[in-house]
Amino acid sequence: MSNLFKLFVSQLNLLKEKGTLQSVVNKDGDSSEIDPNHEMKIYQEVLYNMDSKKIYLDSSLSLVKLSSMVGTNTTYLSNSINKNFGCNFKTLINRYRVEYCKTMLGSNPLSVPIKEIARNCGFSSVSAFYASFKKLTGISPVQYRMLMIYRNELNKVDPGSDAESY
Numbered sequence: 102m103s104n105l106f107k108l109f110v111s112q113l114n115l116l117k118e119k120g121t122l123q124s125v126v127n128k129d130g131d132s133s134e135i136d137p138n139h140e141m142k143i144y145q146e147v148l149y150n151m152d153s154k155k156i157y158l159d160s161s162l163s164l165v166k167l168s169s170m171v172g173t174n175t176t177y178l179s180n181s182i183n184k185n186f187g188c189n190f191k192t193l194i195n196r197y198r199v200e201y202c203k204t205m206l207g208s209n210p211l212s213v214p215i216k217e218i219a220r221n222c223g224f225s226s227v228s229a230f231y232a233s234f235k236k237l238t239g240i241s242p243v244q245y246r247m248l249m250i251y252r253n254e255l256n257k258v259d260p261g262s263d264a265e266s267y
Contacts, residue, residue: 140184203238207246211250
């Protein structure tokens with residue numbers, strides 16, 4: 102057992118030398134609390150992955166998967182999301198997915214089924230999509246689509262009206 106431990110320690114030291122192992126201990130030496138600089142880096146990485154890479158469209162996205170992408174552990178990632186976004190991981194992902202779905206519902210013709218839009222937005226089931234959409238917008242996806250069609254028609258008649266106010 103001690104040989105295995107020595108091997109582990111030597112590999113850790115090698116990672117530290119290469120700079121691939123990053124310490125995230127705060128200034129007081131307490132490893133239970135994340136360093137504010139590291140937390141900001143996590144936040145920026147989450148924003149980049151969500152806004153630029155649109156990783157929320159992956160229906161198999163998980164906290165573990167995102168923490169690997171961001172380069173941190175799940176505890177630090179979860180704490181950073183809670184603090185900086187004011188919600189948990191699941192709610193954050195669903196917010197991004199619903200916003201993306203709103204653009205899809207407003208721009209796709211009625212011939213595109215809502216379940217196809219839900220799947221393209223990263224939801225693994227239609228029921229999860231409907232529940233999240235209604236929770237975050239207050240109306241169902243069908244109602245939202247009809248509202249967007251109605252507003253688009255109004256804009257054709259009165260180009261001065263604001264279809265994006267919803």
